[in-house]
Amino acid sequence: MSPTTSFKPKWRVLKSPKNNWSLPEMVSDTTSGTDKRWLPYLYVTLMVIILTTIFWLIGYAFTPVNIALLYLLPVFIAAVRWGFGPSFYAAVIGVIAFDFFFIPPIFRFTVGDVRYLITFAVYLAVAAFTASLALQLRQRVEEARAREAVTSALFALSTQVAAARDLDGVLQEIVRQTFVTFHWSAAIVLPDKSGELQLRAKYGFEANEQDELLEPNVMRWVYDHGQIAGFGTSRHSDTQLMYVPLKTESKTHGVMCIGTTQQLMKSPSNRERVVQALAGLAAVSIARIHLEEEAKRAHLSAESERLRTALLDSISHELRTPLATIIGAATGLIESAEILSERDQRELLQTVREGAMRMNRLVTNLLGMVRLESGMLQLNKKWCDVSDIIGVSICQVQDSLQNRSIQVNLPSTIPAIAVDDVLIEQVLVNLLSNAIKYSPDESTIQLTVAEDNGILSIEVQDQGIGIDPREAEKIFYKFYRSTATKNIPGTGLGLAICKGIIHAHGGDIVAKRAPEKGTIVTMHLPIEDAEGYLIVTKGDS
Amino acid sequence: MGAIILVIDDEAPIRKLLKVTLEANGYSLLDAASGQEGILTAGMERPDLIILDLGLPDMEGTEALTQLRSWYLAPIIVLTVRDNEAGKVYALDHGADDYITKPFGMGELLARIRVALRHVVNQTDEPVITIGPLTIDLAKRMVEKDGEPIKLTPIEYDLLKVLATNAGRVMTHRQLLQQVWGEQNYETAGHYIRVYVGHLRKKIEDDPTRPKLLTTEPGVGYRLVTSN
Numbered sequence: 001m002s003p004t005t006s007f008k009p010k011w012r013v014l015k016s017p018k019n020n021w022s023l024p025e026m027v028s029d030t031t032s033g034t035d036k037r038w039l040p041y042l043y044v045t046l047m048v049i050i051l052t053t054i055f056w057l058i059g060y061a062f063t064p065v066n067i068a069l070l071y072l073l074p075v076f077i078a079a080v081r082w083g084f085g086p087s088f089y090a091a092v093i094g095v096i097a098f099d100f101f102f103i104p105p106i107f108r109f110t111v112g113d114v115r116y117l118i119t120f121a122v123y124l125a126v127a128a129f130t131a132s133l134a135l136q137l138r139q140r141v142e143e144a145r146a147r148e149a150v151t152s153a154l155f156a157l158s159t160q161v162a163a164a165r166d167l168d169g170v171l172q173e174i175v176r177q178t179f180v181t182f183h184w185s186a187a188i189v190l191p192d193k194s195g196e197l198q199l200r201a202k203y204g205f206e207a208n209e210q211d212e213l214l215e216p217n218v219m220r221w222v223y224d225h226g227q228i229a230g231f232g233t234s235r236h237s238d239t240q241l242m243y244v245p246l247k248t249e250s251k252t253h254g255v256m257c258i259g260t261t262q263q264l265m266k267s268p269s270n271r272e273r274v275v276q277a278l279a280g281l282a283a284v285s286i287a288r289i290h291l292e293e294e295a296k297r298a299h300l301s302a303e304s305e306r307l308r309t310a311l312l313d314s315i316s317h318e319l320r321t322p323l324a325t326i327i328g329a330a331t332g333l334i335e336s337a338e339i340l341s342e343r344d345q346r347e348l349l350q351t352v353r354e355g356a357m358r359m360n361r362l363v364t365n366l367l368g369m370v371r372l373e374s375g376m377l378q379l380n381k382k383w384c385d386v387s388d389i390i391g392v393s394i395c396q397v398q399d400s401l402q403n404r405s406i407q408v409n410l411p412s413t414i415p416a417i418a419v420d421d422v423l424i425e426q427v428l429v430n431l432l433s434n435a436i437k438y439s440p441d442e443s444t445i446q447l448t449v450a451e452d453n454g455i456l457s458i459e460v461q462d463q464g465i466g467i468d469p470r471e472a473e474k475i476f477y478k479f480y481r482s483t484a485t486k487n488i489p490g491t492g493l494g495l496a497i498c499k500g501i502i503h504a505h506g507g508d509i510v511a512k513r514a515p516e517k518g519t520i521v522t523m524h525l526p527i528e529d530a531e532g533y534l535i536v537t538k539g540d541s
Numbered sequence: 542m543g544a545i546i547l548v549i550d551d552e553a554p555i556r557k558l559l560k561v562t563l564e565a566n567g568y569s570l571l572d573a574a575s576g577q578e579g580i581l582t583a584g585m586e587r588p589d590l591i592i593l594d595l596g597l598p599d600m601e602g603t604e605a606l607t608q609l610r611s612w613y614l615a616p617i618i619v620l621t622v623r624d625n626e627a628g629k630v631y632a633l634d635h636g637a638d639d640y641i642t643k644p645f646g647m648g649e650l651l652a653r654i655r656v657a658l659r660h661v662v663n664q665t666d667e668p669v670i671t672i673g674p675l676t677i678d679l680a681k682r683m684v685e686k687d688g689e690p691i692k693l694t695p696i697e698y699d700l701l702k703v704l705a706t707n708a709g710r711v712m713t714h715r716q717l718l719q720q721v722w723g724e725q726n727y728e729t730a731g732h733y734i735r736v737y738v739g740h741l742r743k744k745i746e747d748d749p750t751r752p753k754l755l756t757t758e759p760g761v762g763y764r765l766v767t768s769n
Contacts, residue, residue, distance in 0.1 A: 360644055367624070380626070380760065383732045385739055387750045388757050395756070408750050416735065422626055422760040 040082035044090040047074040052097045064116075067102050068123050071095075075127040079134030087134065091127030095120050153181040154277050161281060167289045171201035174282045178258070179204040182274060185259035188246070188282065189219055197223060197255065204259065213240045219255045226252045232271075244275055246283035253286040310479035314491045318362050321489065322355035329355070358489075365493040368426070369478065372500035377423075379504055384421040386414050386449055386456065392421075393428035394447075400433065403441050409448040417456050418528045423501045427509075430494040431460040431521050437488060439464030439518060455507075456525045463518040472511045498523070543567040544589035544658055549579030549605065550620065551598050555643075559592065562647050568654075576605035583613055590657055593637075594620040595628055603631055610636035616657035620645075626760030633713045633761070640711065640761075656709030656767060670705045672767055673754055675745060677705050686745055696721065697741050700734075704755065704765040713762040738763060 051074065055067050062070075071094035079087035096109075099120070104112045111117060157177040164170040171188045178186040185204030189197040197219050205213070218236045222229050222243040229235040230243040246253045256279050329348040337345065371377050387410055394406055435445045439462040446461040465484060467475065474480045476499040479492040495511075502509045507525040514520045546568050548559050556572045564570050571586055573579035576597045583591060591609065595602030602619065609617060616638040621629050629640045638657045641650055668680040676685045682698060684691045693701065703720045704712060717734050738757075742749040756764050 356644070371624070383735060385735055387739070388735070389759075391751050392757050392759055394751055410750055416732070420760075422624075425759050 040078060040086035041089055044074055044078050044082075044086050045093065047077070048090065048093050048097055052101055056101060064098075064102055065119070068098055068119055071098055071123070072127060072130070076130055076134060079131035080138060083138065084131055084135050087131035088128065091124055091131070094127070095123060098123075150274050150277070154274070154281065157181060157278075158281055161285050164285075167286065167293075168200065170285045170289055171282070172203070174256075174278070174285065175201045175203035178278055182278075186278075187214060187257045188254055189214070189223075189257065190254035190286070191223070200254075213259065214257055215239050215241075218243050219257065222255045223252055228275075230257075242275065244279040246279055246286060248283045248287045253283050253290070256282055307478060310492070314479050314481075314493075315362070315366070318489065318491050319359060322358040322362075326352050326355040326359075362491055362493075365491060365497060368497045369493050369500075372497060372504075377500070377504055379420045379423070381418050381420055383416045383418055384424075385416055386410065386458070389419075389421055389425050389428060390447060390449070390458075393425050393432060396425075396429045397432045397436060400436055404436060404439065404443055404445060406432070406445045406447060409446065411449065411451075414449055414451050414456070415527060417525060419505055419525060420501075424505070424525075427498045427501050427523065428458070428460075430498050431523075434494060434521070435460050435462035435464065435519075437490070438462060438485065451527070454527050456527050457522055458525075459520055459522045461514055461518060461520045463514075465519075466513045466517060467511055467519045469513060472513075475511060476509065495521075543569055545569045545571060545586065546654070547579065547583055547586065547588035547591045548572045549576065549582075549591065549597070550594040551575060551596075552594070555594070555620075559650075563651075563654075566651060576600040576602070580605060580608055583609060589615055589661070590654060591615070591617045592620060593617055595625075595632060596622065603628070603635065606632055606635060606637060616661060618650075618653055618657060629761050630713050630715070633711065634715050638710060652709070652767075660707070660710065670708065672705060672708050672765060675705075675754065677701065679706075684745075691744050693741070693744065696737055697744070700737050701741060701745070701765075704763065708765045709767040711758050711762050711764045717762065734763075 048071075051070065055062060055070070072091075074090040074094060075087050078090045099109055099111065099116075100107065103116050157174070160177055161170055161173045164173045171190075175186040175188060178184050183204075185202075187202035187205065188200050190200045192198045197216065199214070215236075218229055218239055221236070222245050226245045226247050227235070228242070228244050230239045230241050231237060232242050236243070240259065242258045244256045244258060246256055258275060258278075329351040332340070333345060333348050340348070390408060390410065394408075432445065432447075439445065443463040445463075446459070448459040448461070450457050450459075468482065468484065471480075471482050475482060476495045477492075478496040480496075481490060481492045495509075499509050502523050502525065505525055507523060509521065509523040511519060511521045543566075546563060548556055548570065550556050550559075550572070551574050553574075556574070560570045560572065571582055571588055573582045576599050579591070579593070582588075591613070593602060593606060593609070595606075597605060606617065606619065617636065619629070619632045619637045619640045620643055621632070621640055622643050629642075632640060638660070639653050641653055668678065670677045670679065674687045676688075678684075679702065684693055684698065684701065699721045700717065703717060714734055718730055721737075722730060722733060738755060739749070742752050742755055745754055746752045754766055756766055758764055
């Protein structure tokens with residue numbers, strides 16, 4: 001849109017940028033009938049004519065005083081319905097009709113009895129007085145109605161705004177409601193991180209119109225001083241829009257720019273009130289969102305702080321312990337090999353190996369966690385036999401079993417399952433290692449597989465120390481170690497990785513206390529994913 | 542004088558470790574710290590076996606493998622890290638004889654080397670292969686376990702034959718498909734292997750849920766384990 005000279009005045013008197021609006025009631029009250037202003041006068045004239053006719057026909061039953069009082073009737077009606085003008089007009093033509101038709105000499109404007117002049121004067125005074133009283137009453141009612149309309153509009157607006165969750169949603173809702181309810185084009189600017197005021201929401205402006213209308217220096221001034229300015233105010237009143245600071249007690253959050261018109265509301269004070277209410281609502285909403293965000297951030301940073309501490313504790317302990325044994329054993333072997341028996345040397349070498357294995361496990365887990373968290377985990381799904389995965393997993397933990405035994409309950413009806421076998425094997429190895437770690441030697445570990453309705457469940461049950469039901473969920477958190485197992489080395493990563501892998505497969509994993517003794521960890525996996533792997537079996541001839 | 546082994550690895554501690562242990566086991570060791578140097582050394586010295594680290598600083602390990610395989614016929618064992626199943630399969634499908642994952646135990650590496658060298662020696666097919674309790678008579682198409690004959694379907698027999706002639710070596714899914722089914726399309730036919738390996742296990746393993754002979758290498762393939 002190219003700026004034209006006719007544009008500025010157009011904006012100021014603009015009632016609505018579009019023609020097809022139906023104006024809300026409180027606005028229409030003040031503006032309706034501008035082109036039919038003569039109608040009340042017609043009605044008043046008609047009323048007076050009718051009254052006069054009635055009095056004329058049955059007039060001799062009335063005394064002139066009665067008639068004069070009855071002529072006040074159109075005055076009251078006109079005052080209540082149409083205001084001061086028509087009511088005074090009613091008084092004047094009432095007096096004239098009274099004089100002309102009922103005061104002798106009849107059909108003459110001259111007054112025979114001078115006392116009637118006093119009657120006229122009193123009549124006019126009473127008419128004027130009651131008209132102004134009725135008018136005041138009418139204004140009060142109108143004002144009250146307008147105020148009520150504003151209040152209910154603001155109430156509706158605040159309900160809508162409260163329902164919006166994020167900042168942009170709230171701002172958009174405010175400007176939209178401002179436009180829908182009050183027919184004011186509105187825009188909200190907020191400072192960005194560097195303090196520059198940025199347009200965040202607008203409504204009711206034509207495309208890019210706001211670029212011409214918004215004046216950055218005025219916005220800046222309003223934002224810095226926290227005072228209203230712009231069109232219709234005492235400061236920067238040569239601008240197109242009204243600029244209202246969005247202030248709460250502590251600070252100014254931004255500026256609301258409103259394209260309003262002076263004619264829009266009867267009293268400027270009413271408009272001021274609406275504008276202030278809108279700005280207050282916007283400010284409180286923004287402050288609310290800011291506070292929510294701050295609280296969330298604080299929570300997050302506390303959480304990441306907790307994780308960092310846990311990570312440092314866990315890693316420093318878990319890395320240093322095996323390092324200490326490796327370095328100790330190695331230096332022992334180098335420096336005092338001659339005084340160590342062959343058996344001692346062998347034992348030291350075993351320690352070195354065990355320490356290195358432990359570090360290897362830790363590094364594997366850490367890398368697994370990093371891969372899961374960074375979203376680098378890619379599932380390489382293919383059809384696998386559960387028995388195959390179990391076989392490989394048991395083979396992996398064979399060395400650490402000592403005298404424990406693993407009992408596998410695998411029905412022959414279990415179908416093939418579409419998973420990433422390497423990852424599921426890792427989960428199973430983790431679960432079996434845990435079962436071994438937390439259960440006594442000579443005990444049995446049960447591995448049970450079942451299928452129900454397209455969901456495969458694999459259950460690992462040990463006869464170990466069991467689990468506190470309150471911790472059943474927490475043990476899957478990163479770095480969480482149960483207080484009951486603090487003396488058993490571990491990083492608190494294994495189960496978190498299991499959970500990550502199982503979730504990536506669209507399954508879940510839960511832990512609970514076994515009925516008699518020990519812990520049961522169960523994972524559920526959908527047998528096929530949404531893509532639906534097809535099984536094609538070719539007959540073996 | 543044992544076989545000559547060339548180690549191509551940029552990590553000095555790994556080279557040193559392999560040199561000490563492999564020489565103690567009677568092999569002669571050559572080493573190279575980069576892919577280029579390794580390819581040069583291989584060309585000049587003609588080693589009997591190459592141990593190639595896939596994580597080389599100067600070139601992609603798979604690239605070094607491809608270059609070596611263009612003229613080098615003796616076994617190549619690749620060293621990889623965990624979590625790189627795709628890399629392992631790629632290397633195996635592109636000419637590597639076997640792989641070993643870091644960190645590895647020395648016994649495991651020695652077993653792989655022995656298997657790889659033996660396959661070079663036994664190029665001519667023996668008519669009878671013995672693996673643990675299994676005896677496979679290729680001439681008569683007969684399989685026995687602990688002296689008892691086992692009935693196998695033709696496909697099961699072909700599968701076992703391919704695994705047995707490559708005993709001790711890992712066979713990728715693709716290699717098995719090509720050699721047993723003549724199938725090229727791995728994506729659609731991948732499950733054949735899974736099903737027939739299951740059948741085969743039921744017939745040759747004592748406990749099919751804990752296979753000792755026909756083991757799975759997760760994400761890579763299958764291996765018929767030789768007893769040493």
